[in-house]
């Protein structure tokens with residue numbers, strides 16, 4: 001009964017959700033600068049008659065209370081920020097802010113959650129409990145908008161028993177969604193390293209301390225942290241994507257600069273690994289006559305989908321969409337600041353399919369040709385509304 005009502009309301013608002021998404025897509029703003037986006041969301045919440053309050057500068061929180069008696073609370077989260085990417089798509093809703101682009105689908109998340117809010121405000125007489133809407137800034141940039149919102153109390157007063165979030169996924173066809181119970185995404189730490197030696201003429205190695213050779217040893221040896229020290233049952237990744245040794249064919253530089261990332265899914269191992277990585281790099285540099293300054297910037301924790309909540313939510317998604325449209329996800333070693341909610345409360349982060357191969361919509365997130373199949377909005381709003389009211393016990 002409530003399912004059919006949600007499906008009808010979801011169909012009614014589809015065009016609206018597309019229009020809101022296109023507006024947001026053409027007016028992207030970088031992390032912690034979601035000023036116009038925040039005003040846009042605030043206006044839409046006002047149109048729905050919802051009171052909101054601001055958090056973490058540009059974030060917004062609003063409550064929708066069902067008319068039936070219930071103390072239960074479910075939080076629904078959308079992120080609002082865009083990326084520093086020059087959009088390459090030639091579409092009517094192309095970014096009007098050159099060099100900034102909604103290339104991770106946060107425009108879709110925000111417009112979908114506004115749509116979900118619209119559905120739920122029209123259904124208040126049908127459910128009990130409170131829905132907390134969270135529109136957060138800065139998913140893409142450390143320390144992450146989620147961590148700031150939590151510090152400012154977004155998970156208190158009222159405290160949600162469950163937090164749900166959806167994220168676009170161009171690997172899954174529009175019309176389908178994906179779930180994974182348990183550990184789903186990785187913690188991420190940024191590594192900034194300077195290896196120092198003593199530069200000089202390339203023909204006189206005996207008078208120099210070559211930081212390039214030291215770096216080569218460090219890079220190779222550090223991989224044993226993953227292959228020999230890490231538990232093979234739990235994934236770890238150590239990658240260095242930037243190595244600058246700015247000498248010449250005949251010049252040994254004074255120093256080499258490196259940047260990398262360390263990802264895993266176990267907080268205890270994560271902290272142990274930091275110590276091992278640092279110690280190994282510094283020890284090798286010292287043994288070879290140089291030195292190494294190793295800085296680790298802690299990023300997001302790993303994301304865990306609470307088993308019971310995720311199983312129940314997956315079941316509700318099957319009710320709403322049909323079993324054939326609900327897929328299992330593999331683990332994914334990227335990071336996501338929804339992880340902070342998942343560490344603080346029972347949470348479920350699921351994927352909304354946005355692929356349409358026939359229309360060429362297949363590009364990965366964070367690329368200049370990323371786009372979403374907007375038909376996905378036929379399910380994104382109603383599904384979240386349904387998952388929320390079911391989770392509230394209706």
Ligand SMILES: [Zn+2]
Pocket residue numbers: 104140365366
């Ligand atoms: Zn992203």
Ligand SMILES: [Zn+2]
Pocket residue numbers: 104105106139167
């Ligand atoms: Zn994202």
